[in-house]
Amino acid sequence: MVVKLLGTRGSVPVSNLQTRKYGGNTTCLYIKANSGETIIVDAGTGIRELGPSLLRDRVNTMHLIFTHYHWDHMQGLPFFAPIFQSDSIINIYGPKKEVTVKRALSYQMTKPYFPTVSWSDVPSKIVYKTINNKLKIGSIKIRTIVNNHPNYTLGLKFIENNKSIAFLTDNELFTKDGPTPYKKFITFVKNADLLIHDAQYSDQVYEFKLGWGHSTPSQVMKLVEDAGIREVLLTHHDPYHSDKFIDNTVKELSKKFLDVNIKAAADGKTITFK
Ligand SMILES: [Zn+2]
Numbered sequence: 001m002v003v004k005l006l007g008t009r010g011s012v013p014v015s016n017l018q019t020r021k022y023g024g025n026t027t028c029l030y031i032k033a034n035s036g037e038t039i040i041v042d043a044g045t046g047i048r049e050l051g052p053s054l055l056r057d058r059v060n061t062m063h064l065i066f067t068h069y070h071w072d073h074m075q076g077l078p079f080f081a082p083i084f085q086s087d088s089i090i091n092i093y094g095p096k097k098e099v100t101v102k103r104a105l106s107y108q109m110t111k112p113y114f115p116t117v118s119w120s121d122v123p124s125k126i127v128y129k130t131i132n133n134k135l136k137i138g139s140i141k142i143r144t145i146v147n148n149h150p151n152y153t154l155g156l157k158f159i160e161n162n163k164s165i166a167f168l169t170d171n172e173l174f175t176k177d178g179p180t181p182y183k184k185f186i187t188f189v190k191n192a193d194l195l196i197h198d199a200q201y202s203d204q205v206y207e208f209k210l211g212w213g214h215s216t217p218s219q220v221m222k223l224v225e226d227a228g229i230r231e232v233l234l235t236h237h238d239p240y241h242s243d244k245f246i247d248n249t250v251k252e253l254s255k256k257f258l259d260v261n262i263k264a265a266a267d268g269k270t271i272t273f274k
């Protein structure tokens with residue numbers, strides 16, 4: 001499978017000279033299965049850039065999975081070109097614990113928040129699908145876990161040919177108030193070939209954000225150690241964190257964890273698994 005990070009910023013998109021390296025688009029992940037299927041996780045502002053390339057490659061069937069419906073994970077969808085193509089078939093999966101995916105997307109594209117086209121009027125064919133703890137799309141097996149985050153949120157693991165990638169964004173690893181104890185995350189990500197995990201807050205800021213549903217780089221590294229992970233990408237970067245700040249975080253951690261490849265997720269980065 002091929003994985004492309006299209007949005008790695010948390011909370012709100014940013015654009016300034018200090019964030020050019022890691023980028024400012026909010027969460028979106030593109031996965032191409034070896035069997036050819038197109039999977040997209042979340043529709044933060046990063047999804048907009050994917051639209052023209054899918055049209056160019058004549059990809060008209062795709063699978064879009066929502067982890068949850070906070071703005072930074074869905075606000076790019078009204079600007080995603082395939083939804084306006086009548087020959088597009090978009091299979092949509094998302095939690096329905098508090099609200100159905102259909103309703104969550106409809107709320108976003110209503111007046112006065114969005115002009116002209118409502119979600120129910122988009123010309124593409126939208127097919128609502130169910131996601132529970134297991135799912136298979138082409139050659140990719142998908143497993144889910146419930147993250148510790150305000151409003152019901154899914155963590156995901158993608159498995160193909162004995163390679164696995166865990167994608168846990170918007171997740172507070174150590175909290176007593178959440179639905180999932182830390183130990184379950186260790187089991188879920190155990191020996192994954194790549195972990196992509198939310199590391200929005202610094203240790204100092206975290207003290208003031210208990211229960212907000214995000215983790216720190218040092219908490220992510222605890223999980224990395226406990227689960228035998230060798231490759232990690234820190235993501236959901238805080239909008240106030242500059243490239244320099246993120247570089248420094250990675251540098252300091254790399255000095256401590258010599259046998260782990262630690263990097264920060266960056267918009268546009270592609271990873272190929274054979
Ligand atoms: Zn988020």
Ligand SMILES: [Zn+2]
Binds near residue numbers: 070149170
């Ligand atoms: Zn969130």
